[in-house]
Amino acid sequence: MADDEQLRAALVEDLDAGFEAVVRTHGDVVHAVARRTAERAADAEDLAAEAFLRAYRALRGYDHDRIARLDLRPWLLTILLNTARNDRRDAARRPRTDGAADPPDRASPAPGPAERAETTDLGDRLAALLATLPVAQRTAVVLRHVVDLPVAEVAAVLACSEGTARSHAARGLAALRTRLTSTEDTS
Amino acid sequence: MTDPVLAALRDLAEPAPTSLAERVVDGWLRVPGPLGEVYAVVGDRGVRLLRPAAFAGELDAFLEDYRTRHGRPVRPAPRAPRGLLPALRGRGEGPALDLGDLTPFAREVLAVTARIPVGQTRPYGWVAREAGRPKAVRAVGTVLARNPVPLLVPCHRVVRGDGDLGQYLSGRADKVALLEREGVEVAHLEALAAAGTRLVGSDTTGVVCFPTCHHARRITAAHRHGFPSLERARDAGYRPCRDCRP
Structure with a gap:
């Protein structure tokens, strides 16, 4: 797997070949964050693909110096989160007409967050509870604890100080622990 | 001891599908x-x-x-x-096409065009009608002029309503060459167009077709009658072919 320095050199050498290497190297982390940002599992790959295409379009306008300075992973994740935010705004403005408005994730009606939080699998419950956190806390928890980014990168993606990033992640994690206990009590 | 919540959170990082x-x-x-x-x-x-x-x-x-x-x-x-x-090479169903960037109307126009059989031609107006917008003849011309997948969607089989072969993305000469490779007698079509003949009927069956329809090509000279329009053919007691649907 290529490191970022090699990837930046590859992008300068041949943008398209280099970009394919970028997708192969950072695809997992971008997809994992997309999976925790998109409402439906089926949308996660679309969202990740769209974010990568936006990144490619941006790179076509960058000169070599700018590419040489790029911190690829936080840059890609920032594009991903902006893409997700734009998609949500667009979806709110115009209802979907492609028949995908209802979650066809599973054959049976998908359980809501509350019901999913009551399932016994810890991972399923956490995934459901994550969706109930305020956006900044959720994003910080996903970046810090799901995809295991260093605090400096979490701060770069959230465009805040490392202290604030750490605090968002800690408060989000604490809220998850509290809500886990309360759903255990009520079941 | 590892924290089960942190461990479970890390397990939520599913790897990307290999298709990404x-x-x-x-x-x-x-x-x-x-x-x-x-x-x-x-x-x-x-x-x-x-x-x-x-x-x-x-x-x-x-x-x-x-x-x-x-x-x-x-x-x-x-x-x-x-x-x-x-x-x-002119064989098979063809590869899957990704026409997702096109409008629904453009996709419908290409879907209709893809159903024109090898060796046959249809007018732009016919494509417009089959695509559900009979008045959108010019729009059909625009869609086909921008066909992202010529040869795979045979826009060379779509010709002008007056029988003239019309234009083609890579030039009229290519359109003629592609049609001739498929067995279309271009000179014969041009002669019919010059004579004002748009449709050909058989007086034994009472059916009227586009000249390139496989039924039309079987009509013997003694029973063949040309018509300038479907109305004139109907007036003469003919009905339109169910295959080529003039």
């Missing part, structure tokens, strides 16, 4: 076509673009144009998609 890179990066090919080499760009859902090399120019310029217009990266494809090479 294929979703994002398209592949290009240079393959033989009926009138010389063609360039094709293929995405994970199918062929996105096809152009005769002689028309598109240098490969590098073609690829750079693709990247600019579509904003998508493109690399050499590892292999041709299933069905592409046979389709370019």
Whole structure:
């Protein structure tokens, strides 16, 4: 797997070949964050693909110096989160007409967050509870604890100080622990 | 001891499907076509673009144009998609196509055009009617002039309402050559058009067809009658063919 320095050199050498290497190297982390940002599992790959295409379009306008300075992973994740935010705004403005408005994730009606939080699998419950956190806390928890980014990168993606990033992640994690206990009590 | 909540959170990081890179990066090919080499760009859902090399120019310029217009990266494809090479030799169902960037009307126009049989032609107005918008004749012409996948969607089989062959993406000479390869007697069609004949009927069956319909081509000279319009054929007691639907 290529490191970022090699990837930046590859992008300068041949943008398209280099970009394919970028997708192969950072695809997992971008997809994992997309999976925790998109409402439906089926949308996660679309969202990740769209974010990568936006990144490619941006790179076509960058000169070599700018590419040489790029911190690829936080840059890609920032594009991903902006893409997700734009998609949500667009979806709110115009209802979907492609028949995908209802979650066809599973054959049976998908359980809501509350019901999913009551399932016994810890991972399923956490995934459901994550969706109930305020956006900044959720994003910080996903970046810090799901995809295991260093605090400096979490701060770069959230465009805040490392202290604030750490605090968002800690408060989000604490809220998850509290809500886990309360759903255990009520079941 | 590891924290079970932190461990469970890390387990939520499912790896990306292996298809993600294929979703994002398209592949290009240079393959033989009926009138010389063609360039094709293929995405994970199918062929996105096809152009005769002689028309598109240098490969590098073609690829750079693709990247600019579509904003998508493109690399050499590892292999041709299933069905592409046979389709370019005139055989088989053809490869999957990715026409997702087009409008619903444009996709319908191409779907109708794709159903015109080999060796037959249909007017633009017929395509408009079959696509559900009989008045959108000019719009059909625009869609076909921009057909992203000529040869695979045979826009060369769509001709003008007056019988003239009309224009083609890579020039009229290519349109003539493609139709002649499929067995269309272009000189005969042009003679009919010059004589004002749009449809051909048989007085034994009382059915009227487009001149290239396989039923029309079986009519013997003694029983063949030309008509300038469907109205005139109907007035003479003919009904339209159910296959070519004039």
